[in-house]
Amino acid sequence: MTPAQDDRSIGELFAELSRETGVLVRKEVELATTEMTNKAKVAGTHAGLVAAGGALAHAGLLVLLAAIVIGLAQLGVTPWLSALIVAILTMGIGYFLVNTGLTRLRQTSVTPTQTVESLKETARWQTKTPA
Template identity: 40%
Template sequence: MATTGITPSQDDRSVAELVRQFSEQTSHLIRDEMRLAQAEMSRKAKHAGAGMGLFGGAGLLAFFGVGALVTCAIAALSLELEVWAAALIVAGALFLLAGVVAMLGRGQTKQASPKPERTVENVKRDVGELKERHR
């Protein structure tokens, strides 16, 4: 007679009890994994927030740097022209540059579609195939 190595006390558990125990352990494992993911995402969000704040600070400093360059351009032109004329020329150049950038932005915006066209087409095709199969 071959022995299986299972004692009667180990073999006495019913299938229902084993399924219940499996379900409890799986549920516990999933909850633990969700807590771990939440803690990890919280840490990453803190780092992302700090990074975004630093990027904002860099943008502000760059803005002031551009202002200093504009002032420099006005001061350089004022060596040959009146200060008001130099400021007017620099302001006109800035408005012209702003208009070019706005037109480029408008062109990019027009290319953006409010709906995901390829996805809509794929879904329509999938629905059509499902209808064909059920006929």
């Protein structure tokens, strides 16, 4: 069986190669943009955990300050003790949320791995020589 004959000139073949390369590059850029957008959304979610933890820690500090004020005003009356317990618990939860968010942010990769793999595959395909 003989290979099919192509009647196109070298100029036409290079023009087609140029067009196809342009399409490929545009698709690679589109993939990179999509992948980076998705990764930014994940990082934003993790940053939200950090913000929530910070807000709770701040609330805990306010409750702690209220407990100190009540404790000093009452000098030993027990209502301040309950405020102190609430403050410590609130700050502990806030610390946990901040730690969790920061840990997840550190683990979030911003490298567009699909795009890198696609570019590597394209490079391998382009460097192949016909057998």
